[in-house]
Amino acid sequence: MSARNKIVILGATSAIAQHCARLWAAEGAGEMVLVGRDAARLQVVADDLRVRGRDMIISTRVADFADPQKIQAFADEIAGAGPPDVVLIAHGSLPDQAACQSDLAACREALEINALSPVLFAEAFVGHMERANRGTLAIIGSVAGDRGRKSNYVYGAAKGLVTRYAQGLQHRLAASAVRVVLIKPGPTDTPMTAHLKSQGVALAPVEAVAARITGAIARGSLVCHAPAKWGLIMMIIRHLPWFVFRKMDI
Numbered sequence: 001m002s003a004r005n006k007i008v009i010l011g012a013t014s015a016i017a018q019h020c021a022r023l024w025a026a027e028g029a030g031e032m033v034l035v036g037r038d039a040a041r042l043q044v045v046a047d048d049l050r051v052r053g054r055d056m057i058i059s060t061r062v063a064d065f066a067d068p069q070k071i072q073a074f075a076d077e078i079a080g081a082g083p084p085d086v087v088l089i090a091h092g093s094l095p096d097q098a099a100c101q102s103d104l105a106a107c108r109e110a111l112e113i114n115a116l117s118p119v120l121f122a123e124a125f126v127g128h129m130e131r132a133n134r135g136t137l138a139i140i141g142s143v144a145g146d147r148g149r150k151s152n153y154v155y156g157a158a159k160g161l162v163t164r165y166a167q168g169l170q171h172r173l174a175a176s177a178v179r180v181v182l183i184k185p186g187p188t189d190t191p192m193t194a195h196l197k198s199q200g201v202a203l204a205p206v207e208a209v210a211a212r213i214t215g216a217i218a219r220g221s222l223v224c225h226a227p228a229k230w231g232l233i234m235m236i237i238r239h240l241p242w243f244v245f246r247k248m249d250i
């Protein structure tokens with residue numbers, strides 16, 4: 001990442017996004033727009049970043065994460081003040097799979113925040129980036145989107161939609177200078193996975209995941225598995241034959 005960039009982060013209170021922002025602050029980013037749903041939580045993140053990147057311009061914005069017209073108007077306003085160099089779309093939530101099966105409102109909410117909302121934000125910003133013929137749009141999917149599994153297939157379906165969307169966007173922009181980076185973290189130690197940690201699930205340190213993500217964004221990689229080993233693990237999972245897969249408790 002070259003210095004003095006304008007970086008917009010959707011879901012800026014996410015632990016993964018916060019650690020990316022810290023790395024960018026240390027590298028000398030020029031401006032950051034931190035976007036979330038809660039002003040007080042955003043302020044805490046902004047205060048922390050102000051200490052880390054002393055001459056960085058930081059603003060916080062509370063946005064609507066569901067309404068398409070409000071999302072478009074929001075992106076138009078942010079990009080109108082100068083097209084972003086990096087847009088990181090990080091918001092999401094890990095739903096309870098059993099709740100999604102018994103409560104359609106929970107199922108819908110999981111699909112909306114993990115699939116529809118990220119796509120709407122990406123589409124709203126990418127038009128500006130395409131017209132400016134510059135910038136990198138990074139969107140966080142998940143390894144969970146690579147194959148539907150009984151333990152989390154509603155979340156997996158949403159992240160699978162993000163994967164297909166990012167692939168299509170990359171194809172659309174192949175001839176332009178705009179880069180689209182699809183980020184697929186494996187299980188990472190953040191508030192989202194606190195319940196998994198207490199169950200003994202191995203989680204990657206968020207610092208390492210963020211370093212891998214910012215590296216991929218700087219390079220404009222098509223896909224970033226974080227940590228890298230998840231590329232191989234998911235290739236194996238994707239290719240397991242059904243007669244093996246169906247017996248697995250995953």
Ligand SMILES: NC(=O)c1ccc[n+]([C@@H]2O[C@H](COP(=O)([O-])OP(=O)(O)OC[C@H]3O[C@@H](n4cnc5c(N)ncnc54)[C@H](OP(=O)(O)O)[C@@H]3O)[C@@H](O)[C@H]2O)c1
Binds near residue numbers: 065091186191
């Ligand atoms: N941690 C993992 O193991 C893992 C693995 C694969 C992919 N990911 C993905 O990585 C991204 C970041 O996750 P994280 O691990 O950093 O989790 P996190 O720290 O729990 O952050 C989640 C973020 O999503 C926002 N959010 C949740 N529900 C929202 C809603 N209904 N409307 C608006 N914003 C909402 C949160 O905002 P508030 O602060 O206001 O709640 C927060 O900014 C997510 O897309 C997640 O799916 C995480």
